[in-house]
Amino acid sequence: MATKTVQSGTEVRNRKMSEKDKSPEKKKTEPVTSGSDGEEEENGRQPDDPIHVAQDSLLSHTSGFSNYRGFLNLCIVLLAMSSSRLVLENLIKYGILVDPIYFIKLFIEDPYSLPSGLLGMSINIFILLQFGNEILVSKDKISEQLSYALTVINCTVIATFPVIVITLVRPNPVGSFISLGMYTIGFMKIISYSVTNKWCRHALRETKADKKKEVKKDRRKKKSSKRSLEKNASEDEKTTEAKDADTITKENGAMVQQLKQEDLVHYPCNLNIKDLYYFMLAPTLVYQLNFPRTKRIRKRFLLRRIIEMIFLIQLSLGLIQQWIVPLITNAMKPFSDMDIFRMIERILKLAVPNHLIWLMFFYFYFHSFLNIMGELLRFADREFYQDWWNSETVGYFWQNWNIPVYRWCKRHVYKPMLRRGFSKFQANVMVFFLSAVGHEYLVSVPLHMFRLWAFMGMLMQVPLAFFVSAFLKHHYGNMAVWMSLIIGQPIAVLMYVHDYYILTYGS
Numbered sequence: 001m002a003t004k005t006v007q008s009g010t011e012v013r014n015r016k017m018s019e020k021d022k023s024p025e026k027k028k029t030e031p032v033t034s035g036s037d038g039e040e041e042e043n044g045r046q047p048d049d050p051i052h053v054a055q056d057s058l059l060s061h062t063s064g065f066s067n068y069r070g071f072l073n074l075c076i077v078l079l080a081m082s083s084s085r086l087v088l089e090n091l092i093k094y095g096i097l098v099d100p101i102y103f104i105k106l107f108i109e110d111p112y113s114l115p116s117g118l119l120g121m122s123i124n125i126f127i128l129l130q131f132g133n134e135i136l137v138s139k140d141k142i143s144e145q146l147s148y149a150l151t152v153i154n155c156t157v158i159a160t161f162p163v164i165v166i167t168l169v170r171p172n173p174v175g176s177f178i179s180l181g182m183y184t185i186g187f188m189k190i191i192s193y194s195v196t197n198k199w200c201r202h203a204l205r206e207t208k209a210d211k212k213k214e215v216k217k218d219r220r221k222k223k224s225s226k227r228s229l230e231k232n233a234s235e236d237e238k239t240t241e242a243k244d245a246d247t248i249t250k251e252n253g254a255m256v257q258q259l260k261q262e263d264l265v266h267y268p269c270n271l272n273i274k275d276l277y278y279f280m281l282a283p284t285l286v287y288q289l290n291f292p293r294t295k296r297i298r299k300r301f302l303l304r305r306i307i308e309m310i311f312l313i314q315l316s317l318g319l320i321q322q323w324i325v326p327l328i329t330n331a332m333k334p335f336s337d338m339d340i341f342r343m344i345e346r347i348l349k350l351a352v353p354n355h356l357i358w359l360m361f362f363y364f365y366f367h368s369f370l371n372i373m374g375e376l377l378r379f380a381d382r383e384f385y386q387d388w389w390n391s392e393t394v395g396y397f398w399q400n401w402n403i404p405v406y407r408w409c410k411r412h413v414y415k416p417m418l419r420r421g422f423s424k425f426q427a428n429v430m431v432f433f434l435s436a437v438g439h440e441y442l443v444s445v446p447l448h449m450f451r452l453w454a455f456m457g458m459l460m461q462v463p464l465a466f467f468v469s470a471f472l473k474h475h476y477g478n479m480a481v482w483m484s485l486i487i488g489q490p491i492a493v494l495m496y497v498h499d500y501y502i503l504t505y506g507s
Contacts, residue, residue, distance in 0.1 A: 094326050098318040116175025119165050123186045126158050130190050131276050134197050138268040144198075151194045158187045163445050173500070176446035184438060188408055189280060192287040195412060200267035200289065265289050282379050283370040285408040292380035302375045305368045312364035316357050323353045328501060347491055355486045366402070392477035394465035394484065409434070432462050447500045453492035460488075
């Protein structure tokens with residue numbers, strides 16, 4: 001019996017030992033339910049079943065998380081809901097105020113709308129006068145000094161003539177604005193046309209002078225026939241003129257340089273009516289002898305741009321009638337009473353619809369209209385703007401939202417001032433000053449009042465640019481640029497409109 005008891009005890013102990021030996025193997029085959037794999041392998045299964053690990057909150061900048069598309073969608077939904085509420089509020093309060101043919105009737109019924117069209121067509125007189133000036137100086141009929149004086153007089157008359165006509169006749173402000181815009185564009189184009197031809201003329205004269213020196217040296221070295229000398233001189237002159245044309249148009253893109261030498265237009269062969277009016281109609285402010293051209297007109301592309309322009313113009317006019325005009329009417333009393341808080345509330349309320357209309361104006365003019373002109377003229381350089389909406393500095397915005405004006409200012413104002421010894425800061429201030437004068441010119445003259453809001457708004461861009469560049473970086477700078485656009489110059493335009501309504505309908 002004792003032997004059996006000992007044997008049975010021994011069997012029980014052996015059975016327990018075998019179960020203990022098998023238990024770790026079972027643990028290895030069980031799935032891990034908590035903790036990391038490394039901790040499970042090193043420490044085995046912990047009795048408190050841990051689930052916490054060291055990690056940052058998802059919205060912390062140290063988490064490395066960057067996918068916030070859901071919040072962007074939320075902002076779009078909230079914007080749509082708030083805009084819908086504003087639309088319903090406007091319709092309930094004012095009803096439907098949109099009249100698609102109101103502006104057409106305004107121009108037909110207004111007897112002083114016709115002078116704006118005549119004023120716009122009169123710019124051809126000054127264009128042809130400048131063309132005659134360039135023809136005479138190219139043939140050495142007049143001196144360079146006299147040609148320069150005639151150009152200054154012509155440009156001065158271009159700037160002052162529409163002001164005199166609008167002040168005396170007092171046509172419709174919209175027509176006056178369009179006419180002044182045409183004269184401003186013509187003023188800038190005539191300056192570029194004159195300066196570029198002057199560069200080509202000087203280069204050609206220097207080439208001829210150098211060639212004469214070479215011919216004299218060749219005559220001293222050896223005597224040759226006059227025919228061979230004239231033949232070589234004419235061939236060398238043609239090649240040097242082609243080289244000069246290449247160097248003058250080198251800055252304007254590789255497409256010009258890809259043209260064959262025999263296809264390039266050289267000075268003074270560019271002095272003809274066809275070339276002049278092509279430049280006057282082309283969507284650029286900077287003249288060059290050879291513009292890049294497309295092979296054909298894309299009809300579908302052209303039709304899309306025309307539809308876009310018509311739709312956005314009608315939408316902008318509808319928003320002005322339905323949204324802007326009632327807000328301006330309600331803003332008259334706070335401005336007249338100088339109620340500061342109500343004035344701020346009205347300005348902020350006017351800023352949003354004004355900015356939306358400004359964005360639509362940017363699209364239908366810089367994208368739709370300029371592409372229409374470029375397509376009809378087969379003008380290949382379509383860089384009318386760059387990604388100004390991503391601007392992190394004020395300077396980047398002004399360099400990229402209006403490329404034609406930026407190129408003109410850089411070529412005919414900024415670089416010449418640097419060559420004359422001025423600093424970059426002085427050149428930049430001069431560019432902003434001229435831009436401020438231009439903005440004030442385009443707004444004050446059609447409205448027949450002088451308030452300096454646009455002038456001051458443009459000059460304030462200089463300290464704003466330094467502040468944003470020094471203290472705001474990356475997306476903070478981009479937000480500052482957007483804020484300046486929303487509450488800056490558009491507000492100045494609204495203040496002009498408000499003052500115009502006060503002067504015209506205040507009584």
